[in-house]
Amino acid sequence: MPKPKPLLRGQSLPIFNLTGDKTAEIAKQRRFVSESTSTLRMSGTSVEYSKQEITDKPIGQNGVFRQYLRGRPITMFAPSDSAEQGAKKESTLPTEMLRAEWVYGYRGRDCADNLHELASGEIVYNIASVVVLYDPRAGTQRHYLGHNSSIQCLAVHPAGVLVTSGQVMGVNRREQIAVYEKFDGFYETPDPNWYKPHVRVWDSKTLQTLAVIGGGKLQFGVCAVSFSVSDGGGRVLVVDDSPGKILTVWDWKNGDLLCEAVATRDLLETAAFHPMDSDMMVTAGKNHLGFWTIKKITAGSTSKAFLTTKKGLFAEHQAKFVHCLDFGDNGDVITGDSKGSILVWKKGCNRISHANPAAHKGGIMALRVTSEGTMVTGGGKDRRVVVWDRSYTRPLRECKLDKSLGGVRSICPADKCQMFSGSGLFLGTLSNALCHWTLDLEKVEAVAEGHADELWGLAAHPRKPQFVTCDYSGLVVLWESKTHRPIWRTNLKFAAQSAQFHPSEEILLIGTSVGRWYCMDASTAAVIEDHQAGEDNKQLDCLRFSPDGAILAVGSHDNHIYLYTVENHGKSYKKSTRLSGHSSFVTHLDFSTDGRYMQSTSGDYELLYWDVAARSQLQFKSAMRDVTWNTQTCVFGFHVFGMWQQGADGHDILSCAVSGSRALLASADTHGKVNLFRFPCSKFQAPGHVYPGHGSHVTSVSFLHGDDWLISTGGLDCGIIQWQVVQPAPKHSSKRTHKDYSKPSTKSRNSSTSMLSVIDEFLPEDPSRNGGGLAVTDAATQTSRPGSPDKASRNPSPQPPPDPVQEEKKIIQQLVDSLFLNN
Template sequence: LFFSFHSLALHPERVLVATGQVGKEPYICVWDSYTVQTVSILRDMHTHGIACLAFDLDGQCLVSVGLDSKNTICVWDWRQGKVLAAAPGHTDRIFDISWDLYQQSKLVSCGVKHIKFWSLCGNALTPKRGVFGKTGELQTILCLACARDEITYSGALNGDIYVWKGINLIRTVQGAHGSGIFSMNACEEGFATGGRDGCIRLWDLNFKPITVIDLRETDQGYKGLSVRSVCWRGDHILVGTQDSEIFEVVVHDRTKPFLIMQGHCEEDDLIWSLVDHALIARCNMEEPIRCAAVSTDGIHLALGMKDGSFTVLRVRDMTEVVHIKDRKEAIHELKYSPDGAHLAVGSNESSVDVYGVVQRYKKVGECVASSSFITHMDWSTDSKYLQTNDGNGRRLFYRMPSGKEVTNREELKLVQWSSWTCVLGTEINGIWPKYSDISDVNSVDANFNSQVLVTADDYGLVKLFRYPCIRKGESGFVCFLVP
């Protein structure tokens, strides 16, 4: 099953994962991270969404916090799908919850200007509110880590770390971070914290500082980088950021973090090395980017923007070659012709504009037969034809570079396509499941030499088919499923 999820917890054995859904009637899915198969579904206790999740030390119980008005806390026997205990969490948002791994049946939750210490006895879940006293000001607490001897460490919105003994605040580590601390992770070596200031700080088991790593000042860093999640094991630290990046930092060489994954960051243009998966160049654009294409010779990079414009950059130094705005609605697709002479630009205005590369991207043609926004495009190997798909489910053909529509299909019988990324066509009818909607399949790519085709759809599935795949309703091999 595929859904938008707000929370995640890893089982102590590090194979099973629990994810919490966002929605009117959300549920929790426990799944195997190797087989990607669902193990258990937990439902009917939360509304609006699941804010946070945590397994206990032996992995038998799972605690969840809802996004309902009472921020309800539930303790589950997740294998049986049964609720062991439930209680209102707090009147304000809860941001983190953790089992005390050194005290059986004890939990700690924190959120907007509160921290609570919970005891689980049978089916009763009872809280005691943390006492701030005069040791520190009442703060919003964003994250937690439990330690031995009833000690709890918590990260505050102002960048301080609050240290608790039982339910009482006993000391503060002022200025641990320059602003809010979003993540705190305990391990055998000590503790790691990460914050909005873009820094990771490592602490020993007594919470004395070891070192600080400012990701903003590293080769892959940038202004505004914010750490949202951190995990420290041995000599390696994994860091998640607000832009959906994942960095790996080797502690003994901490000035050179390795960027493992870049998620969606609308206004950033990134160039990667396919050999070592390293980020080669990064350029921040003023407008959100919707699509990109690299010229056949690898010299130019074209970027389609949300505002209807497109920009062409030189790959070697990321300097601008040209910026053109002929449309008012978003550019959805870009494709260079195989001979490198033309760039096709498909927009949400139901048209494809054709530009001459050697004429400094002068407009030389226009394809206007579509009645809806352009979704996909492919050039023929001789650069003389273009096929398009649009939002109304139509597949159209044009002569290039004029953009004149081809209505005589006999003319197309011998056409060979340079790529196949269109989702519609008799050659790939078999990718569509029975009773599917025209928008269910989002992406397609064919490898002509190997005669295979891969699709990605709305259900989180990536499927592998033989190409061509003509018979409709034919099932492919499912490669990947996001629960």
């Protein structure tokens, strides 16, 4: 069996193969029930999922429930004293909500020229699907959350107020449109291309979107954007990140495409309008430097624009990459390349006028001309930042970044007109850090640090508002949530996958992708000892201590759980046994509060229970119905099944966590969302708040000590978002319906068969009775659209008469349930 991909944590196995004609038909019907699920429905900043009521009818099975994921049944038992048995379950939205307080890091490893200063003095940059507006004076952040997928580039209007940002292709899940409506009123207008690559133009003061362009035209993503300057910023240059790198020019106010052309077949890194002529543009990339001019052809009363280009002629200064460009105050074009050379091109000319070869050792990744006419360059390999005189040949000042920060990726002069007496420069790095260089003091300080490789590991400190994250580069960081700064950083030899604190808080464990785990001093990051969990060097997805810290459980991709006895306050370990029983890799582990039992889940949607003292699997799951779990990281079980929404396939939720007060449940999904529910979450399709922000799958969530913050980590976007848990004043709730975004008209949506079947007539009421209505609860948002009227609910559609075929399928489904229950 091939090794599972990290994104999905493995592939699901086929549904059970039954023998005989009847059982084959039953399996077919069971697959039908699993696959014919209605779509998830959400709305608003705080989104309440579809509130379908379930009337429990406890007939003979003592509160036994079964959840199906890709045809695999997960049997769950309600607690013996549970009020859910035989009564209509009451479930409401949690009064607590989340507000994005701080986004760690900056996207510099694969983005260029995405760090700018606004007229307000804020520094704007992007990471994941968030545009961060950082106020260096107050040390706070604001966030633009209008994008529905990862942001690749951004630019600032010449007036310093408007911002344009471009995103990659998103996921066409129409039910998620309502999530974004609370952050961006533009989603209220039906648009079938809402999820496709596009560019948004928005106001940095109000965080309101003014225009959306390129949806349906752009194919893969947006690798470069730029505002025109000389005409007052009426045009936007957009480069499609398709194989052809299509260069397009738009009238963004009217949404009109003015002209387009193929820029290059290779990598394109940057593009910009000439500041003195809005009909001139420059593009740069791999083996490419293009000088573009917009021409017009007039025929009668109509005119058509088109693009012409001249390639840069490098002669002996040819380099493989042109990484960056800017413009002098006289209109000259200045470029930095992979050979470390600074080249100057006269305005309107495609030949080099003069050069400063080998200005850096290695490539020049960033270049910026200041308002005083001096120039600042940043090196990738040599990590040097150099301020040059007006001739661009004599260095005036320079500094070198620390190795942990990486090379320079973007440069942003702050308070440009007072550069040498003012605050200095902001620098974005290849290691996804944002730094500030105070020129007078010649001091470089990291402002926002993050990770630069895929991020999975997360653990909260047991007694302090601190947390640890670790990534595939082997980087491990201990963070202080109050200051948003790292306490320490260290690198391990192998890719880091998981993390866990010992209850004594003195010891930290890190699991890796090769089956080795490290015991570290939590205060100094010193490695005390390391162990190999298995013989096959398989990835370790989870580490978990018993409540008293005497036992360590390690879940491996070799399908086993390894138990260790712990001594010396977590500093010494001895392997005691290996537990077998899972048919796929182990994903999550939890101990009971008394440490006697353990529950675990696998990549094949299994939920197993274990007797810790006997070192064996428990065959009678019903005996676990009244066990209280010390943690709740397992994504399956009676107390958490309500967080799984209709249409889930088992991969949708990668992580969950319960607050210290045991009142809230947070989950991380593969669509870039963080979800917040009440705990226990034992109602099918429980109502919850939904929050966007990550650009890819959210790999982990964890509440910090004290429950004041929730931390979420993104996988491929390398982002860490710190959410403040808030409880705003109650506001009016209203009913609303969903729009059909494939057509100009608005239509309500009806639910279809649920993915959760309840044993022996524990069946949900017909969802069509609810008419697809949603209750939208206002929350603390980063932006709002004043004057948006509440939308009234539509009347539910009449219930159709019973279908004999559907009735027969229900009977077959009940036979399947009874068969698997008896087995």
